[in-house]
Amino acid sequence: MAISAVSDTTLREAPPPRRHRLLEDERWLAFVLLVPTIVLLGMFIAYPFMRGILLSVTSSRVGMPGDFVGLANFYKIFNDGIFRTSVYNTFLYTGVTTVFKLGLGLWLAMLLNRNFRGKALARAFILLPFIIPTVLSTFAWKWMFDPTFSVLNWLLYHLGLITGRINWLGDPDLAMISIIIVNIWRGVPFFAISLLAGLQTISPELNEAAAIDGAKPWQRFWHITWPLLLPVTMVVMLFSVIQTFADFQIVYVMTGGGPANATHLFATYAYQIGIGTGLLSEGAAISLAMFPVLFLVVIVQLLYIRRVEVR
Amino acid sequence: MGQVVLKGINKFFDGVHAVKDVNLQIRDKEFMVFVGPSGCGKTTTLRMIAGLETISSGDISIDGNVVNELAPMDRDIAMVFQNYALYPHMTVYDNMAFGLKMRKFERSEINKRVLEAADILGIGELLTRRPRQLSGGQRQRVALGRAIVRHPRVFLFDEPLSNLDAKLRVQMRVELKKLHLRLGTTAIYVTHDQVEAMTLGDRVVVMKDGVVQQVGEPLELYNHPSNKFVAGFIGSPAMNFAAVTVTEANGSLIAENSGLRIKLPDETAQRLRGRIGREVMLGVRPEDLTVAGGADLGHPCFDAVIEVVEQLGSEILLDMKVGESIMVASVEPTAGVSVGDKLRVAMRPSRLHVFDPQTEAAI
Numbered sequence: 115m116a117i118s119a120v121s122d123t124t125l126r127e128a129p130p131p132r133r134h135r136l137l138e139d140e141r142w143l144a145f146v147l148l149v150p151t152i153v154l155l156g157m158f159i160a161y162p163f164m165r166g167i168l169l170s171v172t173s174s175r176v177g178m179p180g181d182f183v184g185l186a187n188f189y190k191i192f193n194d195g196i197f198r199t200s201v202y203n204t205f206l207y208t209g210v211t212t213v214f215k216l217g218l219g220l221w222l223a224m225l226l227n228r229n230f231r232g233k234a235l236a237r238a239f240i241l242l243p244f245i246i247p248t249v250l251s252t253f254a255w256k257w258m259f260d261p262t263f264s265v266l267n268w269l270l271y272h273l274g275l276i277t278g279r280i281n282w283l284g285d286p287d288l289a290m291i292s293i294i295i296v297n298i299w300r301g302v303p304f305f306a307i308s309l310l311a312g313l314q315t316i317s318p319e320l321n322e323a324a325a326i327d328g329a330k331p332w333q334r335f336w337h338i339t340w341p342l343l344l345p346v347t348m349v350v351m352l353f354s355v356i357q358t359f360a361d362f363q364i365v366y367v368m369t370g371g372g373p374a375n376a377t378h379l380f381a382t383y384a385y386q387i388g389i390g391t392g393l394l395s396e397g398a399a400i401s402l403a404m405f406p407v408l409f410l411v412v413i414v415q416l417l418y419i420r421r422v423e424v425r
Numbered sequence: 426m427g428q429v430v431l432k433g434i435n436k437f438f439d440g441v442h443a444v445k446d447v448n449l450q451i452r453d454k455e456f457m458v459f460v461g462p463s464g465c466g467k468t469t470t471l472r473m474i475a476g477l478e479t480i481s482s483g484d485i486s487i488d489g490n491v492v493n494e495l496a497p498m499d500r501d502i503a504m505v506f507q508n509y510a511l512y513p514h515m516t517v518y519d520n521m522a523f524g525l526k527m528r529k530f531e532r533s534e535i536n537k538r539v540l541e542a543a544d545i546l547g548i549g550e551l552l553t554r555r556p557r558q559l560s561g562g563q564r565q566r567v568a569l570g571r572a573i574v575r576h577p578r579v580f581l582f583d584e585p586l587s588n589l590d591a592k593l594r595v596q597m598r599v600e601l602k603k604l605h606l607r608l609g610t611t612a613i614y615v616t617h618d619q620v621e622a623m624t625l626g627d628r629v630v631v632m633k634d635g636v637v638q639q640v641g642e643p644l645e646l647y648n649h650p651s652n653k654f655v656a657g658f659i660g661s662p663a664m665n666f667a668a669v670t671v672t673e674a675n676g677s678l679i680a681e682n683s684g685l686r687i688k689l690p691d692e693t694a695q696r697l698r699g700r701i702g703r704e705v706m707l708g709v710r711p712e713d714l715t716v717a718g719g720a721d722l723g724h725p726c727f728d729a730v731i732e733v734v735e736q737l738g739s740e741i742l743l744d745m746k747v748g749e750s751i752m753v754a755s756v757e758p759t760a761g762v763s764v765g766d767k768l769r770v771a772m773r774p775s776r777l778h779v780f781d782p783q784t785e786a787a788i
């Protein structure tokens with residue numbers, strides 16, 4: 115050791131300038147390389163997040179700084195019927211859509227994983243709902259659910275399934291179903307394509323070996339494909355749950371939270387109170403109420419993913 | 426029981442005729458090896474027997490029943506894949522037990538069979554590990570174990586040893602042979618390694634471009650190859666070939682080309698009577714060439730110049746220039762030869778092969 119250290123220094127002709135030596139030190143270099151990320155994350159995530167927390171404990175409105183009021187805003191929203199509805203809606207919306215997106219996405223992924231003519235085209239086609247800007251496609255859906263011009267009503271009427279018009283977005287339950295359908299439509303491609311990528315990493319030989327071992331198709335799925343796909347599934351679910359939980363665009367465009375505030379989610383209600391009504395602090399409190407739930411979801415899923423990947 | 430019969434089997438992959446009219450009878454308890462160069466259709470044939478690939482035309486039957494339409498699970502076969510195909514999320518025990526669980530065996534019976542197989546294969550210590558925690562050789566054993574716990578009628582192997590290093594391969598080869606003797610189950614084994622084929626097979630099928638070239642016991646293929654391809658494929662180093670013209674002089678037949686002129690032994694001459702004045706392909710194995718000495722009096726001889734000497738310890742390979750062509754001889758390690766030497770080389774007369782230059786069939 116000592117010898118090599120000596121020869122090391124003697125080999126070097128002149129000591130490099132101090133600035134360079136600092137960069138040679140890995141700890142310093144790591145710090146320097148991290149700085150841009152830290153600055154960006156700090157400016158656009160940590161700072162707004164802290165401001166949100168500060169805002170939520172004041173009585174600020176638009177144009178009025180307000181005073182410190184403690185947890186009064188939180189107390190207020192927890193006694194607010196619309197807030198409770200939007201909490202319920204958000205869980206329902208996230209739960210139902212995630213189940214359907216996973217089911218349909220997996221089914222599509224397995225279909226696309228087969229060999230057939232026009233495979234590449236079909237795969238590209240599947241992605242369309244994902245590529246079209248959400249606001250645009252949601253407007254199209256809004257027209258399809260429109261009470262007067264609804265193509266759905268027209269279709270159902272001509273198929274003889276209904277006799278009168280269905281007011282899709284005018285009825286609280288139907289409106290909820292409508293936005294759920296749009297969210298599923300919009301989210302399935304992401305599931306399908308991600309799960310397809312996962313499926314392609316599973317060697318077909320495993321399924322062949324299982325087939326020879328006597329496993330029927332659904333047993334092969336349950337004992338081989340599903341467990342091997344689980345890590346990918348969990349990551350995809352994680353992303354999807356977070357996004358859906360904080361979803362805004364679809365509800366905002368389709369129903370604006372209506373009819374009679376029946377379809378609000380966290381994000382749309384926070385927007386309506388904070389920006390629409392100008393009660394900034396209360397809006398911030400609503401947004402923040404989302405945080406513990408999301409945090410828990412992330413922790414649980416990350417732990418689970420780690421467990422699955424370790425084995 | 427485990428008799429497999431292939432009758433007029435063909436396989437087309439959109440446009441590619443991968444397997445051409447294969448007819449084979451694999452006997453019960455037989456160790457049958459398919460051997461041939463890459464892409465000759467060995468794997469495809471095996472997969473058709475397994476039921477993993479559809480049959481374009483022809484019939485495959487196991488113990489007299491046509492299985493063309495049977496799913497792999499209903500054929501009572503077990504397969505060992507080249508890349509092992511172990512279930513990565515299951516322990517070694519579960520990997521071996523899976524097939525029995527799917528077939529609804531009693532838990533105690535499963536346990537008994539798995540432990541028995543683990544014992545035979547010497548993997549008793551590994552039962553709780555997962556495949557990724559195993560070495561290549563251990564994985565190979567687990568894959569074998571998964572096949573033998575099922576007590577199938579037929580084992581199918583697709584190049585099971587090709588991912589192992591040379592030494593382990595030789596060791597596993599011996600173990601496979603022992604395992605077969607012990608279990609007595611019919612085995613169909615695919616390889617592109619002719620040494621594996623010769624050492625493992627009760628009989629060997631040599632394939633080329635989807636066509637069966639010859640079926641026979643290893644020594645039969647070695648001693649009596651039915652065509653030039655089999656002659657060149659079986660045996661290492663490969664057989665030497667020389668295009669020669671047959672002529673007659675003083676009642677004997679002579680084979681000659683620019684570099685050699687030999688009197689053909691009677692037995693060979695018999696077969697070439699009708700080809701005087703025509704060209705034939707002469708074949709002789711390196712191990713049937715010797716440095717000519719007193720004992721070779723009267724044997725066909727020719728002159729050669731040594732170009733390369735390869736010392737293998739147990740033998741010496743000589744790359745020799747004979748006229749315009751190169752021939753390889755495998756000679757005793759005691760032969761004192763060096764590069765540049767001019768030699769007189771003798772052929773063992775009874776070991777001469779002749780082939781038709783057009784059809785390449787043995788004459």
Ligand SMILES: Nc1ncnc2c1ncn2[C@@H]1O[C@H](COP(=O)(O)OP(=O)(O)OP(=O)(O)O)[C@@H](O)[C@H]1O
Binds near residue numbers: 441443465468
């Ligand atoms: N799924 C497939 N689609 C199209 N062609 C195929 C397919 N599988 C095999 N082939 C073709 O069929 C022929 C035989 O292939 P096969 O895999 O049986 O060869 P092999 O003898 O096992 O060769 P190797 O020693 O390289 O494994 C090859 O020409 C190959 O390209």
Ligand SMILES: [Mg+2]
Binds near residue numbers: 467468469
């Ligand atoms: Mg192959």
